[in-house]
Amino acid sequence: MRILVLGGTAFLSAGITRRAVAEGHRVTCLARGSSGPPPQGAVWLQADRSLGANAYDEATGEWDAVIDVARDPVLAQGALDSLADRAGHWTFVSSCSVYADHSVPGAGEDAELLPPLPAGEASTPENYGESKSAIEAATLEAAGRRAHLVRAGLIAGPGDGSDRYGYWPARFARDDRPVIVPDMGTSPTQVIDVRDLAAWVVRAAAQGVTGALNALGDQVPFGEVAAAGCAAADYRGLVLAAAPDWLAAQGVNYWAGPDSLPLWLPPGHDGFMARSNQAAKAAGLSLRPWRETVSDVLQDERTRGLRRPRNAGLAPDREAALAGLLQGTGQAGHGIIP
Known part of the structure; x- marks a missing residue:
């Protein structure tokens, strides 16, 4: 596949790139490079997404899959506007923080979501869930049935800079x-190991998995x-x-x-x-x-x-x-x- 990773230089997005390259896909990373270059084997389009549509000028042609891990709805919308009509499959790595209620064990993907962050309101760590919810809505509107919404939980593994699990x-x-x-x-x-999540994101794109799925480890x-x-x-x-x-x-x-x-x-x-992580497991998520x-x-x-x-x-x-x-x-x- 010809895959465009929006990012590809840090933790999860680097892991996705590394996995896709290892599986023989033709991978391009569009990123500023503030975290360094992408993994070896990927083509690097050095660009700043905050500059708008011009950031995607070199991302020409059709893409079998586009993978985005954005937190800012403005950046995500810019990518969708520029690329969605040229992508056979669109993965957005979202978060279980989009859910409105965190009090009920065993909840699945049909649980109520937070309202999307209103247009024009700045994305901040405090409205992270609402920001991801807004990107989910924009992704579904632009990519429709080609969209895979990966609702990740806490991601752990080598290279994690958050220090929450380590x-x-x-x-x-x-x-x-x-x-x-x-x-x-x-x-x-x-938690979910970053290597397991990266492997599933790539595999799901290749298999055309779509819809919203909780990408979580076991309890x-x-x-x-x-x-x-x-x-x-x-x-x-x-x-x-x-x-x-x-x-x-x-x-x-x-x-x-x-x-x-x-x-x-x-x-x-x-x-x-x-x-619940049962739907993702049924869709091919494998956990070490x-x-x-x-x-x-x-x-x-x-x-x-x-x-x-x-x-x-x-x-x-x-x-x-x-x-x-x-x-x-x-x-x-x-x-x-x-």
Whole structure:
């Protein structure tokens, strides 16, 4: 196939490019290159999508498949306006953040969506779900039955810059000082390995898969994920399970970002990492064993540096201070790691 990847230089889009090249497709990446060049074997059209229609001047001819991972509806609309009528298949990598309700476990693709971001309103991290919803609507309008909406969950794997999943195996490997974990051992986590997602995006394009599908891993209890990271890192220290209310009172943040405990969710999010992935599996999504992802992520974290500055998690001094406070209260649980 002749494939155009809009991006192709960072994490998922680079993984998609790498996979498509390995499968023998003729791959072109249209990107600024701010994250570096695309993987070897792809043609690079260096262009800035924020410049509008002129950005696509060199993306000439017909494309068997176009793959877009955009977050900004303006950029996505520009690509659709310029390319949709020349694409045999259009993949938009969306997000499960488009769903309006995250409280119901097991929800499928028919769940209610957030309203699309209104035209003219700036796309920001705070309206990420609405932005993706707007791009979904625009994609369906322009590409119709040729559109595949990939509603990804949390993406993990080597090269992840968010640090949301890698924080845990890296933390257990960093040192044997006490590790604070949220006391949520049976709560589900649900991530998809970037390599599995990339492989399915390419395969689905080749097979003409269309419609909206939840691209998610299987549900794994947080305690098992933490235990796997602990075992892979050969951690010998003390694990302190802290009550969610206590963590919130100390100002620890949920989910992601500085001063957070990744994978820990606020109340009312019981379904956020517990959605159905059955339709995507029926459409060809294949998942590797989740412990393989933990092991590979730890290897990648060691390569990148266990003590490097991180985009998510507790800084060492902050964790040490919290551990002292928690042990002083006598409320720390020690049973989170089987």
